[in-house]
Amino acid sequence: MVHDTQLKELAGRTVLVTGGAGLIGSRITNYLRQVGARPIALCTLDAYPRNTYRELFGVDPSDPDVIVGDVQNPAAVKRVVAEADYVIHAAALADVAACTRKPMAAIHNNVTGTQVLLDAVAACERIRRLVFVSSASVYGNGNPDDWARPCDEYRSMRALLEAFYGRVPAQFHEQAPLRPMSVYANTKAWGETQAALTLGAVGTSYTIVRYFSVYGDPQVVKQNSHSWVVAWFATRAALGLPLHLNGGGHQVRDLVHVDDIAAATVRALLAPRAHNETINIGTGTPTSIRKVAELVAARYPGSQLVETPMPPGDPLGGYAATHRMESVLGWRPTITVEKGVARYADWLSRTPAAIPGWLRSESEAASA
Template sequence: MNILLTGGAGFIGRWVAKKLLEEGHHLWILDDLSNGQESNIAELRDHANLKGFAEGTILDEKLLAELFEEHRFDICYHLGASINVQDSIDDPRTTFNNDTVGTFYILEQCKKYNTKVVFMSTCMVYDRCSNETGIDELHPTKPASPYAGAKIGAENMVLSYYHAYGLPTVVIRPFNTYGPFQKTGGEGGVVAIFIKNALEGKELNIYGEGTQTRDLLYVEDCARFVVDAGFNDAVNGEIVNAGLGRDISVNELALLIAGDASKIKYVEHIHPQSEIQKLLCNSAKAKNLLGWEPRVSLEEGIARTREWIKQGGLA
């Protein structure tokens, strides 16, 4: 199939691109490199099925129109977004434009060519989990940051195009994804940052009390979920979660990675108002509709990520 992947030079996008290319599809990547970087896809650039890489923004309607008119995409995996919670609090306009307005521009092109839309949302749209069965897709949402608010707005637009126009669309909400190619600096994920600091003998900084929990999904499991959602009509018009189904507190995670409680330091939370105290995913719907289940345990995933960072893989 002809496939457009927005945000394909990003962390998750890179793994989605790799899987789509391995499956033999013709792939075009659009990325403005605000979060992603070309080095993420360096090993994919010579792949015979990578038909094009455009450095550009989803806010460029002329560019989108040209890409869609020329290539008539069968599926658009829409991962391109502003993804930093703190940035959205400091500068909500940029996040709203990229995540909500940009998604509208994508939808308009997909409607024109009947291109299926796989929209990457986030677990950050949910209210905290209050039980051990986990957060399913009917769980209440709570836009505790402009990032979450922008994603919820975009989700509703994506689903409206399914109901109003019959356009095949699906909203996917992966939980906290980690693994190789995740940034290890300030905008990176907690696992990558903790591992890098541990390898360098530095302290691991925990915001707040560290009792908040996360459901950590290994990136190759996430990419498989993302790709599968594009090729299964059973999820059209649906919202679908994916997670490990096990949560771990940030305190426990830090100790697992550092192996030494004296290396852990507590610092003031920079955005406590947007913190979700407990995140635990219920992926039953993904299993029922897609036959998807995670394959990589937290311990195995951390070991793979540690090895990648140790080998010099700093994104």
């Protein structure tokens, strides 16, 4: 049970969570239950095999508050919105590679579905606030001129960062121009603007949360995807497969544990200063992909690191400016990347069934 006086207003309230049966959505709904709210999960249940939802995410499809439906369906969305006091819009085709391969699917899920939901929320006077789940991918690689400032302090910091990371990682501030580099990022940038336009026009409160790189058990890898680096590296290492460092692993990510993501998102529903705000949800700590591989390899002695080409739409990345998050939400993440990677590796060793059969087949073929 979560004991937080800031969240007592949610007790007895109904919160609609679109995408509420997925990794992030299921953690959010669980957190909401712990603070005494009633979460309704609207989800298609088609992103993973059905047993994944029950066995790994703890979602019971027979639960009357788990609604199997699509945010693109206006009638279904209108019905569930009418029951809610708050809404968290987390439903999306969230795989960068899948959005790149199938841009129309990204548009249907992330653009059409978002507009259907926004229309229903705008028409429902009961809704106190909508939290729109966006992504740090909207920043792209940031502005390369941000660090080109003529003062000794910045020159010194730049030299230290270049020595450590091989380049200067960008720090992303909420007021920075958006520079999406992928179909997925572009749909999220559109959703942010559209949430402000649609809900601002009727005076419904909204908050945009930009998640940085979410990871943590029970995250499971998807075929032909390059997202979810901790899960990919740990799963491959557990099978004795090499860890692929796309582009050499020099990309930087701000890795945020899914438990911290859930806590921040629920706080964004209530925080008075979050009204019509955009907030980064990150740790403020840059971690290179190579560093993640090294942390995983330390848990699996003998792991091999192999450099591979950079996939399309994969940004060099950066890390979050967290001042606004801390001041608006009154909160900071609690799980370090070192602790989170260790937790994931321990979970995977206890839950070998989470390793998909197609990846086991790849391992068997490689060792044949």
